Amino acid sequence: MSISQFDTHEIFNQPRPFEDVNLFEGDIGLRDAVTREGAASHAAELDAFGSQIGTSEIFELGRQANVHKPDLNTLDRIGQRSDTVEFHPAYHDLMRLSIKAGIHAQSFEEGAGIGTAVARGAKHFMMSQVESGHICPITMTHAVIPTLKIQPSIAETWLPKVLTREYDESFRPMTEKSGVTLGMGMTEAQGGTDVRSNTTRAGPVGDGGPGQAYHIHGHKWFMSAPMCDAFLILAQAAGGLSVFLVPRFKPSGEVNAIHFMRLKDKLGNSSNASSEVQFHDAYGELIGEEGRGIANIMVMANLTRIDCALGSAGLMRQALAQAVNHARGRRVYQKTLVDQPAMTAVLADLALESEAATALAIRLTGAHDRQATSEREAAYLRLMTPVIKYWVTKRGPGFSYEAMEVFGGNGYVETGMMGRIYRDMPVNAIWEGSGTVMCLDVLRVLARDPDAARLVMEEFAELKGVNPDYDTMLAKVADDLAHASEATCRRLTEDLAKLAAAAIFLKSGPDFVAEAYIASRLTGRSGDCYGTLPEGIDTRALVERALPI
Ligand SMILES: Cc1cc2nc3c(=O)[nH]c(=O)nc-3n(C[C@H](O)[C@H](O)[C@H](O)COP(=O)(O)OP(=O)(O)OC[C@H]3O[C@@H](n4cnc5c(N)ncnc54)[C@H](O)[C@@H]3O)c2cc1C
Known part of the structure; x- marks a missing residue:
């Protein structure tokens, strides 16, 4: 096929773009793997998803979400803290698609049987092909679910909002939202692998203990997807390194004291925002026992x-x-x-x-x-x-x-x-x-x-x-x-x-x-x-x- 647009030369010998394809049907290796791992009953669902996201329009969303990088607003118009991140609409469209498909939670939905984690994994694999930056909060939301379940009082409040297939990008308390996403912060400037070196501190507001309120004071050097509704944060409590759920809004409805300092200027992963963040006696709730932080976060x-x-x-x-x-x-x-x-x-x-x-x-x-x-x-x-x-x-x-x-x-x-x-x-x-x-x-x-x-x-x-x-x-x-x-x-x-x-x-x-x-x-x-x-x-x-x- 040749397309002539110039009087200088004819454009030819340029392959058609790889789009308007079915990312499931056209991938024998994936189809075989899904069947082998016991998820053949999900083939129709995966075929429909592979066809839905293989279009030129969805590939274009992936391009736009990366070309137009997220912006951090640390302060608002009159100099008050804002701590919000603005994304291109394409990013939100991709988030909506992934959440609608259940990539953020399907393995843990009611009635999820054998094959569900495989089907969800196959969707993750396909969506990563279209745009992998937004997959970061999708992955974290999915992975945080078992850690939330360690603390039933927290799970009861949050899981109903996690397990919806609704994406709600508004910056509001979770009680007012139709769906939420979750992130996590372990890495500090002095050590990421060695989380035992974490210096962020947590002190109880009252008696303390599982599910109770704590003040979190310190920083994280990497905390991706800062517009998530809550984060699992590692901090040192009296009983040792512990994991806390730190929401963007306190139960009172006030914005929590989570201050974003900077977004990382990264090699890639451009559609995703990765922040440096400080916690100024932020509100958090202890998950499990004090001192069980590493064990509880490893589940995630x-x-x-x-x-x-x-x-x-x-x-x-x-x-x-x-x-x-x-x-x-x-x-x-x-x-x-x-x-x-x-x-x-x-x-x-x-x-x-x-x-x-x-x-x-x-x-x-x-x-x-x-x-x-x-x-x-x-x-x-x-x-x-x-x-x-x-x-x-x-x-x-x-x-x-x-x-x-x-x-x-x-x-x-x-x-x-x-x-x-x-x-x-x-x-x-x-x-x-x-x-x-x-x-x-x-x-x-x-x-x-x-x-x-x-x-x-x-x-x-x-x-x-x-x-x-x-x-x-x-x-x-x-x-x-x-x-x-x-x-x-x-x-x-x-x-x-x-x-x-x-x-x-x-x-x-x-x-x-x-x-x-x-x-x-x-x-x-x-x-x-x-x-x-x-x-x-x-x-x-x-x-x-x-x-x-
Ligand atoms: C784009 C991006 C987003 C991120 N988002 C998040 C996030 O949302 N939340 C979060 O908590 N973190 C996040 N991180 C941080 C990431 O998880 C850490 O960078 C990673 O765990 C490594 O920690 P570090 O950078 O402190 O390196 P270090 O821990 O200093 O490791 C440096 C090197 O030493 C090696 N090493 C470590 N221990 C040993 C050993 N005993 N023997 C030999 N070699 C060793 C490591 O393999 C590595 O190659 C993000 C990072 C990136 C790049």
Whole structure:
């Protein structure tokens, strides 16, 4: 197709944009993962959502929400504190869409059965492809729910407003709103990973104790989505580090003393506001017992870590789909790019990586669904959440760069999506426990909970005897588990992730994906960059599977 608008030249050989697509129907890897993890009954719901958000109009909302960054109003017209953030309407539209779809709460809705967490995860994965910044408060709202439940008096008040599918962006007390969103603040300037170094203090207003009012005094160096209606805040109480629910409005209806100092000027994640904040004896309510802060907030962090993997896997999928679409529509030296063997090899390698990321992230949502009924699934969740969070989010940045290069120069400019995907990738690895912290977490699980590794390895061992390279890696990981140390924990975590992906493909197929994945990822026979798969792999079949025509 050619479009002539100038008398200087004709515009041709430019692929159609990848939009007006169904993000579920067109993604075989996602569909297979959803079925494998027991959510086939949600296929129609996911198909409708994939079609709804794959339109050019919704992709355009994603662009607008990032081009028009949020603005902080610290003071109002006459110099009084305002502490509000203004977003572009596109951001609110995306929030509304995600909340309508239940990405913020579906796993915890009444009647949520087996498959619900998987379906919700698949929606998160798809929405991350369209716009990943607004997903931050959506993820936090979802993840905060189990921590709220620790304190029934707080849960009774807040959960009815969380569990609606209504988005209400107004700045009002929660009692006047149709729906609320929730954030969290753990990270202080002197330490994010080491939350024990938190200096923010909490003192009781009256007798103190679970559910009671406290004054919170201190700061957080990162607190994203400051227009949420309440935040889980870690602060030092007399009994030790504790978690508090700190709302934007006090029960009296007055604005709470939460002062935003600055919004971060970030590499990416531009539609999302991330603030530096001070609490000036702000009103908060204690969740659970004093001193249980880390344990109670970890309930939340384990869920946000799954979402980091879903988010990066979604971004990888979008980068891949964009790249394959481009290569199918672009000719170089009179031949379509996708058919040029050196390019087919790159795309096939990316396709393998993307499908593995999808399979692993959705596998975690399946484990979340089944943890209450299966000891092995609960073990999988404990050991493999840090493994998969580490691996998938680490693979994202390099992946998005390679997909960008498929576009040549057009990949590097801001008129397309590739630059945004590239900038949005690294944050999923950094927040909610940075890479090394995840690997140390794996060591912690191994030390405290040896049964978790035993049960997970039992699952992997069930596939022994099918593929010799898989068997070799299985034996290596079993051996390494016995000698795990801080110095080697990254290598062990990587191998566990690759073994887990190989196990999924070996068990469920298709065989050519399993064989290609094992040959290229478990043997050392691939090169260091994408496009270096060992000989004998059907690269065309991998690309066809990645984006059926
Ligand atoms: C865009 C964005 C939004 C964010 N939003 C929020 C939010 O809403 N709420 C919130 O609470 N936080 C938020 N954060 C903060 C984020 O969670 C922290 O930055 C992160 O946890 C790391 O903490 P830190 O920055 O203090 O780094 P540090 O804790 O100083 O870590 C620095 C490095 O040391 C490594 N490391 C840590 N411990 C060890 C060890 N024992 N051995 C070896 N290496 C180690 C880490 O892996 C990391 O690479 C956000 C961050 C970003 C970038």
